[in-house]
Amino acid sequence: MTRGQIPVAARASGIEYAIRDVVVPATKLEAEGHTILKLNIGDPIAYPGLPTPEHMVEAYVKALRDGHNGYSPSYGLPALRDAIAKDEQRKGWPATSDDIYVCHGVTEALQILFASVLCEGDTVLAPGPHYPPYMAYPQMYGATTVEYRLQPDNGWRLDLDDIKAKMDDSVRLLVLINPNNPCGSVASAREIHQVLEIARDYPNCIVVADEIYDGLDFTGEHASVASCSNEVPVVALNGVSKVYYAPGWRIGYMALHDPQQRLLLVRDGIERMLRSRLCASTPAQLGYLAGLEGDRSWMEGYAARVVEQRNICVERINGIDGLEVQSSGGAFYMFVKLTDEKWAQDDKQFVLDLLHEEHVLVVHGSGFSPELGRGHFRIVYLPSTKVLNDAFDRIERFLIRHR
Numbered sequence: 001m002t003r004g005q006i007p008v009a010a011r012a013s014g015i016e017y018a019i020r021d022v023v024v025p026a027t028k029l030e031a032e033g034h035t036i037l038k039l040n041i042g043d044p045i046a047y048p049g050l051p052t053p054e055h056m057v058e059a060y061v062k063a064l065r066d067g068h069n070g071y072s073p074s075y076g077l078p079a080l081r082d083a084i085a086k087d088e089q090r091k092g093w094p095a096t097s098d099d100i101y102v103c104h105g106v107t108e109a110l111q112i113l114f115a116s117v118l119c120e121g122d123t124v125l126a127p128g129p130h131y132p133p134y135m136a137y138p139q140m141y142g143a144t145t146v147e148y149r150l151q152p153d154n155g156w157r158l159d160l161d162d163i164k165a166k167m168d169d170s171v172r173l174l175v176l177i178n179p180n181n182p183c184g185s186v187a188s189a190r191e192i193h194q195v196l197e198i199a200r201d202y203p204n205c206i207v208v209a210d211e212i213y214d215g216l217d218f219t220g221e222h223a224s225v226a227s228c229s230n231e232v233p234v235v236a237l238n239g240v241s242k243v244y245y246a247p248g249w250r251i252g253y254m255a256l257h258d259p260q261q262r263l264l265l266v267r268d269g270i271e272r273m274l275r276s277r278l279c280a281s282t283p284a285q286l287g288y289l290a291g292l293e294g295d296r297s298w299m300e301g302y303a304a305r306v307v308e309q310r311n312i313c314v315e316r317i318n319g320i321d322g323l324e325v326q327s328s329g330g331a332f333y334m335f336v337k338l339t340d341e342k343w344a345q346d347d348k349q350f351v352l353d354l355l356h357e358e359h360v361l362v363v364h365g366s367g368f369s370p371e372l373g374r375g376h377f378r379i380v381y382l383p384s385t386k387v388l389n390d391a392f393d394r395i396e397r398f399l400i401r402h403r
């Protein structure tokens with residue numbers, strides 16, 4: 001009797017994560033001996049000059065040496081929950097440590113939140129383009145992600161009319177990613193208030209505020225969504241990965257802002273889910289605690305470096321025939337428009353051909369939204385100036401060659 005392949009669950013086989021999917025052919029090229037210029041991954045540690053601050057690393061190492069190698073409480077170390085609550089208070093809302101749940105990164109927080117809220121037929125309304133897990137995970141619970149439009153010709157600002165048009169009672173989670181990945185746009189307090197005004201009419205809707213890049217706002221306009229809401233429940237997401245430059249530690253959190261005490265059932269579900277997966281890494285939590293409690297003046301130098309890199313990229317990109325970009329207001333991404341018709345129609349082919357011919361790795365825009373990201377690609381602008389300039393020279397050469 002011949003035996004075929006053991007079936008895979010459709011919920012797994014259907015998952016795509018554009019950012020890492022393009023790494024597969026790049027790794028193959030590297031194995032063949034090629035050097036790839038990588039502008040693809042949103043990991044600040046992958047680029048020179050932005051290391052995890054020393055006092056945080058010391059605290060992590062000390063935690064290991066002091067024997068903090070056991071499980072932590074499921075919702076997080078009390079001292080860390082307390083420090084996070086104080087940090088959220090600083091952002092303008094009355095968080096308590098009981099509102100904070102520490103996870104293995106925002107990514108785990110999302111999985112737990114989706115598992116705790118979403119049922120068959122529910123909708124997640126997320127920005128288009130968006131960070132891919134907002135599309136990939138809800139399907140696992142029978143829910144669907146619908147995208148609202150960010151305006152490509154207006155700095156990728158929220159299209160409030162589109163949000164309004166797409167809201168209905170099936171929308172259980174309305175997502176704001178602020179600053180946005182992949183576009184780098186920042187929503188202002190005024191816009192956030194308008195979104196909350198829309199959400200108010202839907203009593204079963206929670207606003208999800210992914211603020212993982214909030215310390216990388218260069219507009220001065222950023223506001224915490226929870227701080228703007230005195231009625232609509234908000235789940236704020238944040239962590240150590242971007243603003244504290246330690247994504248490999250896998251520590252993040254969700255903070256529940258529940259002004260009208262309407263999240264009691266959801267909170268119970270979240271707590272059950274958290275207990276069932278034990279806890280987040282104990283020594284890594286102590287490293288994050290050192291970051292929250294320590295001096296933060298180092299952040300200014302890091303931010304200045306990021307802004308400098310951004311300015312170099314905007315100038316270079318807009319000097320290349322076939323590319324257009326608007327300056328980004330936050331995070332460390334740029335979403336670049338391909339203006340040559342051939343590539344505007346097939347950004348994934350652009351990314352693959354560019355990789356194979358010029359050994360430059362970027363991420364196709366359609367991986368962040370099949371419709372609203374099409375005809376674009378995302379770069380991370382953290383590589384050294386030398387690598388960036390080399391990459392832009394190669395992209396320009398590639399575009400000319402294919403005309």
Ligand SMILES: Cc1ncc(COP(=O)(O)O)c(C=O)c1O
Binds near residue numbers: 106181210250
């Ligand atoms: C918008 C957004 N949210 C969350 C994450 C992942 O966060 P974490 O490392 O805490 O899982 C990323 C990573 O790129 C992101 O861009």
